[in-house]
Amino acid sequence: VTRLEERIRSGLQETAERIPETAPVRETRRLRSSRPAGVWAAVAAVAAVLVLFTPILFFGGSEPGTTSAGDPQSPFLGTWVTTDFLSTMVIEASEDTSVEMIVHDFFPVCRGASTMTGIGRLQTENELVFPAPVLTCDDGSQPETISGPPIEEELQNLTLTRDPATDILTDNFGKVWTREGADLNREPTAPPSEADVTELLNGFLEARVAGDAAQQYLNVPEEDIPLLYATSSGALYDRSEFEPVRGIEWPYGLTAFKVQLFAGATVVEQLFFIPPQGRLGLDYVPDGFGTDIAPTTEDGQPVVRAYNAFDGEVTLHVAHPWVFRSDSGAIRLIPEGPGVQPTTDGGERNDWDELVMMADPAPVEPDCQTGPSPADAEALAESIRSFPDLEATAPVAVAAGGADGLMMDVVIAAGATVCETGILNLVFDTNAEIKVDNGVATGRATGDWMRLYLFDAPEGSSMRVMAMAIVAPESRFDVAVEAAAPVVASIEFHTP
Amino acid sequence: LVYRNKVSVTAEDDFDVFYQTWRSPIRRSLALALGDVGLADEAVDEAMTRAVARWDTVRGYDRPEGWLYRVGLNWARGVFRKRRYELLSDLEASSQAWDDPLPDPDLIEAVGRLSLKLRTVVVARHHLDFSTAEVAEALGIPEGTVKSRLARALHQLSQELGEPL
Numbered sequence: 068v069t070r071l072e073e074r075i076r077s078g079l080q081e082t083a084e085r086i087p088e089t090a091p092v093r094e095t096r097r098l099r100s101s102r103p104a105g106v107w108a109a110v111a112a113v114a115a116v117l118v119l120f121t122p123i124l125f126f127g128g129s130e131p132g133t134t135s136a137g138d139p140q141s142p143f144l145g146t147w148v149t150t151d152f153l154s155t156m157v158i159e160a161s162e163d164t165s166v167e168m169i170v171h172d173f174f175p176v177c178r179g180a181s182t183m184t185g186i187g188r189l190q191t192e193n194e195l196v197f198p199a200p201v202l203t204c205d206d207g208s209q210p211e212t213i214s215g216p217p218i219e220e221e222l223q224n225l226t227l228t229r230d231p232a233t234d235i236l237t238d239n240f241g242k243v244w245t246r247e248g249a250d251l252n253r254e255p256t257a258p259p260s261e262a263d264v265t266e267l268l269n270g271f272l273e274a275r276v277a278g279d280a281a282q283q284y285l286n287v288p289e290e291d292i293p294l295l296y297a298t299s300s301g302a303l304y305d306r307s308e309f310e311p312v313r314g315i316e317w318p319y320g321l322t323a324f325k326v327q328l329f330a331g332a333t334v335v336e337q338l339f340f341i342p343p344q345g346r347l348g349l350d351y352v353p354d355g356f357g358t359d360i361a362p363t364t365e366d367g368q369p370v371v372r373a374y375n376a377f378d379g380e381v382t383l384h385v386a387h388p389w390v391f392r393s394d395s396g397a398i399r400l401i402p403e404g405p406g407v408q409p410t411t412d413g414g415e416r417n418d419w420d421e422l423v424m425m426a427d428p429a430p431v432e433p434d435c436q437t438g439p440s441p442a443d444a445e446a447l448a449e450s451i452r453s454f455p456d457l458e459a460t461a462p463v464a465v466a467a468g469g470a471d472g473l474m475m476d477v478v479i480a481a482g483a484t485v486c487e488t489g490i491l492n493l494v495f496d497t498n499a500e501i502k503v504d505n506g507v508a509t510g511r512a513t514g515d516w517m518r519l520y521l522f523d524a525p526e527g528s529s530m531r532v533m534a535m536a537i538v539a540p541e542s543r544f545d546v547a548v549e550a551a552a553p554v555v556a557s558i559e560f561h562t563p
Numbered sequence: 564l565v566y567r568n569k570v571s572v573t574a575e576d577d578f579d580v581f582y583q584t585w586r587s588p589i590r591r592s593l594a595l596a597l598g599d600v601g602l603a604d605e606a607v608d609e610a611m612t613r614a615v616a617r618w619d620t621v622r623g624y625d626r627p628e629g630w631l632y633r634v635g636l637n638w639a640r641g642v643f644r645k646r647r648y649e650l651l652s653d654l655e656a657s658s659q660a661w662d663d664p665l666p667d668p669d670l671i672e673a674v675g676r677l678s679l680k681l682r683t684v685v686v687a688r689h690h691l692d693f694s695t696a697e698v699a700e701a702l703g704i705p706e707g708t709v710k711s712r713l714a715r716a717l718h719q720l721s722q723e724l725g726e727p728l
Contacts, residue, residue, distance in 0.1 A: 071717060071726040072689065078670035079690040083591035085666075086600055343619065499678050 140166050142229055143195050146247040147236060156244060158195075164188065168197060174218065180205040185225065197225040259347045264322065267347055268339075272307035272326060286348035293363045293370050294328075294335050302330035312338065312360065321350075325360070336364045353390070361387035371557075374398075377426050380528055381468075384557035389422065389550065398422040398554065400539075400547055420539035420547040421493075422554060426530035428490040430454075435486035435509055444473050444521035444532050451475075451490065451519070456483040456512075465520060468558035470533075472522035478541075481514025493517055493538050516544040520555060527562035578618050585628040586611060588691065593635045596686040598675050606635035629693065629701025636683055636702075673723040681716040684709055 068076075140160060147156040156170040170183040185200030200222045202210055210218045226239045236244035259267075271284035278296045282288040297303050312323040322341040327334055338360050340350040353362055353372070361369040369387035376383065389398055400420040427440040430450035441447040448462045452475075462473035482499075485491040486509050499511040518537040524530045535555065539547035586607060594603035610631045614621050621627045674682060687698045688709075695713070699706040721728045 069728060071721055071724070071728060074667065074670060074724070074726065075674070075685065075720065076689045078667035079595055079674070079686065081666040082671055083588075083595055083690060086591050086594050086603075088587065499680075 147244040149242050149244055193229045195227040200225050263347055268309045276304045276307055284349055286350050290351050292351050298330045298333045304328040304330050338362050376424055380561055382559040385554055422551050423536045425534045427532055428534045444523045447521050447532050448473050468560045470522040470560050472520055475519050477517040477519055479512040483512040485512045493536050516541050518548050525560050525562050577622050589631050592686050592690050596683045597639050602639050606639040609638045610635040626697055633702055673720050677716055681712050684712040685716045
């Protein structure tokens with residue numbers, strides 16, 4: 068070991084030791100409240116696993132809380148733990164018919180620990196409502212709400228819904244709570260047998276052909292399955308088949324199946340997944356986990372889905388190989404070709420081509436300070452063209468969805484310094500050196516090309532300019548732009 | 564020959580030990596690599612959540628903590644991309660800097676000037692104390708790439724710090 072290496076080692080170790088320990092703060096409030104159903108499918112799968120782990124991790128497998136028979140509130144009493152490890156909740160009977168609740172670290176809105184208390188009453192047999200919970204920071208500071216309404220307003224009528232079959236609570240923020248000391252052996256740990264899987268799929272498909280109650284076979288019953296009981300023309304299904312899909316198991320251990328539903332000569336195909344653990348059920352993943360298999364086709368053509376953006380002010384219609392990633396807000400082009408590895412390695416592939424929308428993107432000054440939003444598409448186009456190190460074609464007038472706009476192609480040389488804010492974020496290289504200073508990150512340009520559409524939003528919109536960008540390396544740029552054409556043409560603006 | 568004891572240790576026990584053992588070191592490594600403690604907090608918890616969801620697979624890896632480090636890094640890189648959608652602006656408010664004086668500020672600043680690719684390798688090698696083979700496995704890159712990145716990082720640090728190689 069050289070002296071330099073020793074200095075690196077000791078410097079890193081000593082610096083690391085000065086990083087204070089903190090409680091887990093995995094999710095921000097806004098992310099939590101915006102998680103879509105598809106993500107909750109994954110959360111539900113995690114929850115099933117955590118039913119096994121949580122009590123051991125945090126309570127040493129202690130005995131279940133006591134409840135008194137005959138008390139309608141008793142199923143809710145006891146100590147509960149969220150499946151994301153973040154929060155604990157104690158519910159105790161009060162002197163009257165109400166219950167008292169104490170929750171630790173419900174929201175990460177304090178610099179340290181927080182405590183929430185409240186008085187609740189049963190609204191229905193399986194719903195417990197707390198009209199006005201109070202959350203305080205344990206260090207005496209005020210909770211900081213970064214976005215959304217004040218915390219006390221957001222917490223009003225906090226509702227816990229209990230599933231009597233599983234003894235699991237879900238609150239209206241989507242948190243899943245399991246009971247301290249839950250039965251560890253309730254969930255199967257072995258992978259489902261072939262017979263069980265066959266029975267599940269047969270039941271699901273028979274229900275779809277019968278036109279009723281197919282959702283019970285899903286891990287997330289409220290998942291929006293395209294063409295669930297009929298084709299796009301309304302024809303009912305008359306028969307079905309399924310077959311396993313190999314090669315996309317790693318490393319989640321998912322089992323994939325392609326199901327086929329027939330309505331006369333029309334064939335609907337869909338991709339479903341079965342998790343290796345937990346409740347035996349089917350998952351439909353709108354992006355198919357990024358495989359090169361369209362999640363739903365009708366007569367071989369990918370089914371178009373409508374997606375809303377900007378609180379419904381913009382609608383797009385997207386079909387495979389474009390996929391909409393609700394968790395990131397991105398519309399991405401699945402890499403082409405058979406045998407492409409799925410993006411199920413626990414991280415995210417970095418080289419997907421993207422179609423990105425932004426409302427009123429701010430021009431970014433060379434020093435990375437954010438300037439005021441341009442008044443219209445033309446002003447934004449001019450500000451972009453004036454940025455140093457940037458090449459742009461002359462804007463061309465376009466129209467889509469009833470809005471007028473400009474189209475231009477933009478290139479910043481790979482390695483040029485760019486900011487991660489504003490429209491230049493689209494070519495910000497997250498693999499290169501990144502400097503973060505007061506929340507502003509600067510880095511290097513990827514060298515990707517951008518096709519920019521800058522639309523003047525209709526009168527009455529909450530935004531002045533809606534920017535849409537197709538971002539791809541030069542080598543794939545033409546293909547991505549061509550593939551994006553139907554998506555761009557599908558834009559619809561809706562004024563409130 | 565060392566056998567991993569997969570018979571008598573249950574998955575639940577296994578993950579409990581893994582969580583207690585590795586959350587803090589990986590979090591600190593991510594903070595060093597990313598230069599952002601708040602982001603590291605988010606990244607390690609996200610990675611742990613993914614680990615528990617597929618623990619039966621992850622526990623079979625030779626170095627599950629290496630997988631955890633990579634997943635945390637991948638997730639954090641995604642944050643920079645996601646910021647374009649302004650979904651994660653809350654993160655900036657939760658970021659925090661080191662309050663105490665750093666023991667070797669010149670070194671930390673020089674490490675901070677390394678590209679993220681070089682920095683992640685340096686932190687894995689010199690903070691997590693992984694061998695070059697283990698770094699390669701953790702980051703999913705060839706060992707030769709690890710060695711070349713380490714060499715480039717050491718060269719850059721040597722020049723910036725005025726230390727001989």
